[in-house]
Amino acid sequence: MSGWFGLALFPLVGIAMILTGLPAFLVLIGAAGLAAAWIVLAGDGALLGALPNRMVGLLESDLLQALPLFVMMGALINRLPLADILFRAGCRLFRRPTLAALGLGALLAPMNGSVGASVAVLSRSVRPMLAQAGVEPVERTALVAAASTLGVVIPPSLVLILLGDAMMGAHTIASNIAGRSDQIINTQDIFRAALAPAALTLALWAGIVAWRGRGPKTDASQSSASRSDLMIAAATAAFILILLGGVASGLFYAVEAAAMGCIALLAAGWVTRALTAAALADALRSTLEISGALFALLIAATTFTLTLRILGTDRLLTGLIGALPGGPTIAVASVLALVGVSALALDAFEIIFVIVPILMPGLLVRAADAAWVSALTILTLQASFLVPPVGYAIMMARGAELEPVRARPLAGALAPFLIAQLLVVMLALAIPPVTHFFDRAPPPSAPKNRLSDDEVSKKFDALAPEPPPALDLK
Numbered sequence: 043m044s045g046w047f048g049l050a051l052f053p054l055v056g057i058a059m060i061l062t063g064l065p066a067f068l069v070l071i072g073a074a075g076l077a078a079a080w081i082v083l084a085g086d087g088a089l090l091g092a093l094p095n096r097m098v099g100l101l102e103s104d105l106l107q108a109l110p111l112f113v114m115m116g117a118l119i120n121r122l123p124l125a126d127i128l129f130r131a132g133c134r135l136f137r138r139p140t141l142a143a144l145g146l147g148a149l150l151a152p153m154n155g156s157v158g159a160s161v162a163v164l165s166r167s168v169r170p171m172l173a174q175a176g177v178e179p180v181e182r183t184a185l186v187a188a189a190s191t192l193g194v195v196i197p198p199s200l201v202l203i204l205l206g207d208a209m210m211g212a213h214t215i216a217s218n219i220a221g222r223s224d225q226i227i228n229t230q231d232i233f234r235a236a237l238a239p240a241a242l243t244l245a246l247w248a249g250i251v252a253w254r255g256r257g258p259k260t261d262a263s264q265s266s267a268s269r270s271d272l273m274i275a276a277a278t279a280a281f282i283l284i285l286l287g288g289v290a291s292g293l294f295y296a297v298e299a300a301a302m303g304c305i306a307l308l309a310a311g312w313v314t315r316a317l318t319a320a321a322l323a324d325a326l327r328s329t330l331e332i333s334g335a336l337f338a339l340l341i342a343a344t345t346f347t348l349t350l351r352i353l354g355t356d357r358l359l360t361g362l363i364g365a366l367p368g369g370p371t372i373a374v375a376s377v378l379a380l381v382g383v384s385a386l387a388l389d390a391f392e393i394i395f396v397i398v399p400i401l402m403p404g405l406l407v408r409a410a411d412a413a414w415v416s417a418l419t420i421l422t423l424q425a426s427f428l429v430p431p432v433g434y435a436i437m438m439a440r441g442a443e444l445e446p447v448r449a450r451p452l453a454g455a456l457a458p459f460l461i462a463q464l465l466v467v468m469l470a471l472a473i474p475p476v477t478h479f480f481d482r483a484p485p486p487s488a489p490k491n492r493l494s495d496d497e498v499s500k501k502f503d504a505l506a507p508e509p510p511p512a513l514d515l516k
């Protein structure tokens with residue numbers, strides 16, 4: 043019954059977030075307190091002593107150094123005129139503002155750190171120019187929402203970095219349970235797995251924008267990019283592509299790339315005098331606020347997932363996943379459906395910190411290809427953010443639009459983007475090699491023997507946190 047009690051806390055957390063409007067980390071701490079009370083009443087309170095060691099191990103991760111750096115990059119981009127310059131240069135290159143807006147989203151979204159930050163940058167810089175070019179409010183809202191989600195799947199986005207860390211832990215647990223000698227995936231593996239589906243999504247979306255042709259072509263007066271603007275845009279685009287390509291290929295670490303990006307943006311702001319002291323102070327304040335919220339969420343999620351492991355919810359979910367009929371593809375599709383539904387109430391960071399550590403180990407026992415599962419997970423999150431009317435990107439883009447946008451016309455404008463995204467998800471689900479196009483080694487083979495529920499339970503018991511040793515006070 044304890045495992046079912048932990049499972050019941052998941053919808054309780056979602057409902058509490060929606061009804062109370064409290065920050066996610068406060069709701070998760072409250073849910074962890076309820077779970078801890080149940081654990082103490084059941085006589086397993088000593089296992090809660092493993093929490094300090096988990097916290098220390100969590101904060102020792104070098105990968106988390108990239109988190110505030112990527113957040114700072116997004117804050118600086120939002121306060122520098124680079125997005126405006128790139129958009130004007132894109133209009134002059136493509137002669138169509140909608141294509142320029144999509145290209146700008148693909149270029150800047152991975153550096154913004156989150157979907158919300160991407161929506162803020164594109165709404166501030168692109169939305170007024172799209173309005174000036176005659177693009178209807180519904181069309182530009184749909185375009186801003188779609189372009190902002192590209193930062194979820196294009197490396198080295200902050201979402202992919204954190205997903206890589208979470209999936210590495212889940213893959214390690216699954217390999218130990220199944221007794222496999224898998225090569226544990228890392229962040230670079232997930233970058234490469236997401237690259238081909240992300241490129242296919244971008245190509246389909248660009249085709250949709252060009253085919254629909256609802257954004258009028260710009261003339262010389264509308265694409266007022268000067269010669270200096272073109273030079274700045276070319277240098278900026280080249281730097282970003284080198285940065286993104288270096289991280290995706292493994293030439294740079296994510297922390298190094300984020301640091302280089304921050305230094306370059308600070309230097310550009312200083313040389314052009316666009317970054318005033320007040321703007322820099324505002325960017326640093328925003329960086330501290332967002333980074334603090336993310337670290338608070340990570341600590342709260344770690345506490346919550348520990349209580350769920352003590353309750354046995356992970357073993358319960360593994361048993362339920364193992365009981366699903368069919369092969370790994372059916373199991374993956376079923377879990378992706380749960381992830382997609384969760385993304386309608388939770389954002390990407392909450393899913394990565396809460397859902398992935400509990401749900402994915404059991405799935406990876408069935409499906410050995412962790413990179414494939416990771417790419418499908420991130421594609422599902424991207425699609426969920428575009429589901430009207432509650433998708434995260436949709437709500438953010440509608441809130442940033444000055445004119446009212448009705449839900450039904452917006453759903454019609456989003457439909458082609460969402461259909462193309464779902465086609466990419468189904469293609470990657472049916473043909474796993476799509477996610478291994480840029481791999482340096484062949485994908486792992488599926489496990490030959492499925493473990494019984496009793497064997498899985500014994501493996502999980504062996505991995506359960508040990509209570510701290512009692513102190514000898516004599």
